[in-house]
Amino acid sequence: MSPTSTAERPKARAIQPNPVVQSYSELLKSVKAAGLLERRSGFYIWVFVALVLLMAGTWLGFALIGESWYQLLIAAAVGILCTQLSFLAHEAGHKQIFASRRANDWSARLLATGVAGISYSWWEQKHGAHHNHPNVISKDPDIRNNALVFYEDAAAERKGRLAFLTKKQGWFFFPLLTLLGLSLQFDSLRFVFGKQKVRHRWVETPILVTRLAALPVLAFTFLPIGMAFAFLGVQIMVYGFYMGASFAPNHKGMPVLPKDSRVDFLNRQILTSRNISGGIFMDFLLGGLNRQVEHHLFPDMARPHLYKATKIVREFCAKHSITYTETTLMQSYGIVVRYLNDVGLAAGRGFDCPVASTHGRF
Template sequence: MTPTITSERPKSRVVKANPVVQSYSELLKSVKAAGLLERRVGFYVTVFSSLVLLMTATWFGFALIGDSWFQLLIAAALGVLCTQLSFLAHEAGHRQIFASRRANDWAARLLATSVAGMSYSWWEQKHGAHHNHPNVISKDPDIMDSPIAFHVEESASRQGRLSSFLTRKQGWLFFPLLLLVGLGLQIDSVKFVFRRAKVTHRWVELPILVVRLSILPFLAFSFLPLGMAFAFLSVQLAVFGFYMGASFAPNHKGMPVLPTNSRVDFLSRQVLTSRNISGGRFMDILLGGLNRQVEHHLFPDMARPQLHRASAIVRQYCDKHGIPFTETTLLQSYGIIVRYLNEVGLAAGRHFECPMATVTRRY
């Protein structure tokens, strides 16, 4: 059965239940029966403890190395560890760790603000909209308001010689721009906390953000020469941003983009717009479970260790209902992203007519 996209409201009539819609209920029952929605707190305690030990060792390294350009290795290690801890914040934000919603929220808030320098309140509203409308034009924040045009409609709106030229080459610019992702996340977070009228727990997030964004520069400029301190901060932020961006990009970039008024059932929408990355348990660690993106979008509160077991069940349902299930290697996904963005960029400066042209695959 092939899912369809419609943009007109159907006439009132008695309609039989959509088998694809029913299948998600069946899929959810199968996953629950297999015990795949049970919490794995012990796993997360082990991961968190290991990362804290590595972070402690890294700061000991900072103190021991002293005035040396080898400090840039310490900066890179800090960028990697901050990203790994951010993966835990992401999982807590999805209620994957604890049974208590409150415990998950506070774990995510404290990790996001103190480690990544990111507002959890900002991330929660942004990421929630993404999960509800993945790759949907004007509804998914992850494909809006970006230097990169992720769909033809946005690309066609880029006017001016320089803007059009850069957009046409945007596939090659995508990965260099990831070096700025960390800085962008922190700037957007600060703007959100200061400018939004209502921010949940503003007076918890604000002081932690101020301390987090001040302490690293303070340590760098206090113990390192001026040029080395700037290099240290730049490397840490660049590695953090690149690792974060390169981990999230394979999930949806280069997958079908849906028109604003499209109506696709939940199962089809989440599977069609998501891409899994092969590589087994190593990739589970490297990408913090984001490599199981299809399963994560279908069951956002599923703990990371359970996702690989859910994958076989999801594949079986997708085969049964004719829904394309996409999985590639990490390097293949990056090649797909570059080609896709360059293809989208070719529309820069052209007059855009039909939103349906943004659907990159035929369903």
């Protein structure tokens, strides 16, 4: 038998390029060409110095005011500044600030654990899962069922009084945010004292415990007992409310994806995220979280570059017919409340038996 000629040999099947990968590569190339993935360490140093000076001034006010109910204003200021420093911890955790991974990691750990009283190791694990699977059921810890539920199947499982409350859960959303700070700190303590592996446990644990003890010691040492309790309550409530009100508009009320969904990275990040309009003021108020679409597409992009990336991403989405969502802050809150109430209506509904639906109940 004569050998097969070149013309008779089967041609190798051409590997078709993945259009999604190609389109994301196109977007990434545009962003890199614009210099938007370069570090802006100077910006962050100035922000950090400004916040530290404001915090120092706040505690000076605490010392000068003494036993006065004006201390509650100081407590609120501490809560606000702790939130702003938490934004920096978030950005360091995403490697946005320094070129060195180690410098980012330790900056985030010291800010989150030492200032906000939140375990960085716990947050890193939780937040990483969120970025990988935003709004994906059973994979995104930010839509895990707790006091609130974020999808109808979970709401349908609730019975009795809990079902009654869930049906109106949207109206409880903002009051519950005042408890978020306590929840974050409790989860942090449970994590660092748990049996699971914790990176740098023996560094993080004493820092966390010292931070959580320091504020009560200061309050009860220098203020009357009732005022001290009020001071601590206002501080943690303001912190929790500000944190929750900053993160909630990003994904709540956006599409929730099934556990087994196979949505590609590009669409998953864009379709489940919402931007908040408002310009540079909103960039400061929300620590860059208002540019959530761009943040999810490029997690290590520095805050000052996000607003420039917005135009590129918006044009890219228009070109590829991808829905790009942006609202005002107040509109986003309205969407979140309505969405939670709509989901809550499924509470107590339970399972509808197909036989009963067809033939009636006995």
